[in-house]
Amino acid sequence: MRSNHSCTVSSAPYANITCIIHDDCILPCSFRPTGTVVIHWYKQQIPVHSYYYNKDQFGLQNKHFSGRTCLFNSHIPHGNASLLLRRVKVQDRGRYKCYTSTRKGNQEIFINLEVKALIQSVNMEMTDETVTCSSHNIYPIPQVTWATDPPTAQGALENQTTIKTTDHKGLFTVESTLKILDNLSNHTYFCSFISADKTQVWTASWKNQEDITQEEGHALSISCIAPRGLQNFSLTWTFTSSSEPTVISRYDSRTRHTFNLWEGQAEPNQDLLLLGDGSLLLHKPDSEEHSGTYTCTFSGLQSRHIVQTKVNITVASISVDERSVQRSWWSTAASAAFVLLTVIVALPQCVRQRAVETSTASHRCNGAGQRWTDGLSAV
Known part of the structure; x- marks a missing residue:
């Protein structure tokens, strides 16, 4: 069969x-x-x-x-x-x-x-000496590249260290640290994580702006401009003083939703936000409440851009007229105080002198009366 x-x-x-x-x-x-x-x-x-x-x-x-x-x-x-x-x-x-x-x-x-495992985010931190980019739970190992704005010679960005570690699941954590040259501290630093198959590029940037010193009571604008071409972004402003960072403002370009913790004190310009200008305006900054570090973060599709600014609000100085008035007031007050002190010191002496004079006069009067009485007796 x-x-x-x-x-x-x-x-x-x-x-x-x-x-x-x-x-x-x-x-x-x-x-x-x-x-x-x-x-x-x-x-x-x-x-x-x-x-x-x-x-x-x-x-x-x-x-x-x-x-x-x-x-x-x-x-x-x-x-x-x-x-x-x-x-x-x-x-x-x-x-x-x-x-x-x-x-x-x-x-x-x-x-x-x-x-x-897709790149979910890129974290960036900056100190006075280094800038570090890191990302977690990635597979396979991505490529990391660095750049600056304004551009620098390639050799200036070669002083970097990249560490790759794996967890028990086999996923990678990649951390790349770049040493900052003294003359490049005010540059914007960009780091990009590129997936092994080139289908993903995550970019982060960080800029430390020059410190701002402003007298209290005068309006102050803290600059923060988004990278070119950034669309569908969210903007977050945080403030750090002696305590933990505080989120003071949020904005979403897709929903136009705005959150402002410092309403009436500080706010971005709504019209400029749509153009990528997220600068924060402080209306009447106070030396104690508003001195600290301001961090502006633009988050977009596979990107995060940070601008950090240290702000020192000083106590208001006194004008020439105010100083003249103040000196005149102090002069008048000092003169009055001197006269009052003189009176206080001299008054007891006058009282004692008057008492002595009164006692002497009384004694003289009593003596004369006694002599007149004695005369009458003799007659």
Whole structure:
């Protein structure tokens, strides 16, 4: 009797699939449906998922894939043997084989699975000596580049150190630190994280502006201009004095929503905001309340730009007229005080002198009266 089962195995070229770490991913596989089918998924030689006797079989499944795989069972009769892999991990990357067997023959399809963790954000910090960019939970390792505005010679940006570490999940943290040259401290520093497949570019920038000193009571504008072409951004102003940073203003260009903690004291110009000018206007700054560090942050799609300014509000000085009036007042007050002191010192002496004079006069009067009486007696 001739068997209807063919022993030939057909195979297809590799299919390259890239999946996002922590997301679910489909590894495609199709076959020509002819009755019952046996399906086996392998990673190299490791059993990933099996299906036969019209149901899933987990007896030989490797524990790394336990609870994370399934087939589209209702689609199997239509020739769909694709595998759904849940919560993709770094360790899932590699070559997979989809083996199907029907009475018409066997088939092998190979899938090359690459995984990646997207760049979510870039953090930037600046001190007097260094500027540092970092990003967390990335895969594979991104490329980091530096630039300045105004531009500098390439050699000036070579003094940098990049550290790459991995966590228990295999994800990378990349931190790049650049030493600032003395003559470049007022430049804007840009760092860019470029994904390994070049599909993502995250850019951050930082500028330390010159310190501002202003007398209290006089309006003051703190400059903050967005990079060219920045659209759909949010703007945040924070203030730091002796305590933790305080968010004093927020603006979203998409919703036009504004939050202002210092309403009536400080605010950006609403008309200029749409043009990318987020400068903050302090109406009547106070030496105690408004002296500190102001940080302006523009956040856009895959970008963050920071401008930091130290502001010192001084106590109001006195004008020439005010000083003249004040000197006149003090002179008058001093004269009055001198006269009062003189009176206080002299008064007791006058009182004592008057008492002495009164006593002497009384004594003289009594003596004269006695002599007159004695005279009468003699007569």
